[in-house]
Amino acid sequence: MSKSVPAFLQDESDDRETDTASESSYQLSRHKKSPSSLTNLSSSSGMTSLSSVSGSVMSLYSGDFGNLEVKGSIQFAVDYVDSLKELHVFVAQCKDLAAADTKKQRSDAYIKSYLLPDKGKMGKKKTVVVKKTLNPVYNEILRYKVEKQTLQTQKLNLSVWHRDTFKRNSFLGEVELDFDSWDWDNKENKQLKWYPLKHKIPPVTLEAEKRGEMKLALQYVPEPTPGKTSPTTGEVHIWVKECLDLPPLRNNQLNSFVKCTILPDTSRKSRQKTRAVGKTTHPVFNHTMVYDGFRPEDLTEACVELTVWDHYKLTNQFLGGLRIGFGTGQSYGMKVEWMDSTPEEVAIWEKMVNAPNTWVEVTLPLRMLMVAKISK
Secondary structure, eight states: OOSBSHHHHTTSOSOSOOOOOOOOOOOOEEEEEOOSOTTOOOGGGOBOOHHHHOTTOOOTTTTBOOOOOOOOEEEEEEEEETTTTEEEEEEEEEESOOOSBTTTTBEEEEEEEEEETOOSGGGOEEOOOEEEESSOEEEEEEEEEOOGGGGGGOEEEEEEEEEOTTSOEEEEEEEEEEOTTOOTTOGGGGBOEEEEOBSOOOOOOGGGSOOOEEEEEEEEEEEOOTTOSSOSEEEEEEEEEEEESOOOGGGGOOEEEEEEEEETOOBGGGOEEOOOEESOSSOEEEEEEEEEEEOTTHHHHOEEEEEEEEEETTEEEEEEEEEESOOOSEETTEEOSSOOOOHHHHHHHHHHHHSTTSOEEEEEEOBOOOOBOOBO
């Protein structure tokens, strides 16, 4: 068997589907809703964990039923095929794996791969299970449709697992390859190499990484009341312009949209969202959301929660969010976790309140949030 991978990788046909141009629209849309009873804050509108609202979030090590020794090594090679715009991972074999069946000294092993930070099901690739051996041979190619420049922000994670007769998995070891400064033109980097298997590498979550930014503008419009010198209510206008540098999940095939909720009102009636913009990490929305019925005192008690999501098939994966308010830690006399605005988020809210009838524009970094649970 040749020690060089490209010879058989380049024989692949290039008639696969290619990436299409990213969608963007500059059409301004405007929607108006009233938050239903902002003052009606109940314990039922509490917070829920991210995992319960994002069906596609999963652990790299989900379903580890074993506590086996990590030993042995894996032989593989990587190459980028420019004509196909694909990363090819050639998984050759493993040797000297730990024995899941200690009596017969054997394991039923397979290889699982991810392009981190994408941990979704669509980013997972697997080999076949090779049974009854500690030295399994695979000779399989795992393919990822991805732009070469995107790989600079990603890592290849290869993990080895034993699958028992009940389809339960036991971790046998893993390897990570960082593509940050990888030289794709170096022939040595295309050769098959042996890598020692290592213990579980703590996954770098999106929480510790840059989630991108949102460019938006806010405006408070007081509504004059006949016979009264000062307005009793007003409208809050939220103009979601665009997002920048969203996490490159699913090989940059994001289908992102923005959701807005005015806390403490978590009813579906108050929720608004933009359309989804596909195949780009720089989606342009130009979508204005309007909420009326804001009394002056509501501006100090309420909080605008904006969250960005990637929609794929039947699941939505949380990418990042903002909470824009005064960040006091309480609302209508009650302590709440969601009133946690950062200094930047507080600053833009203060500017809006102090300059009515004026658009106040800002670009804010998206962050990890415990997302508010939507009530009926």
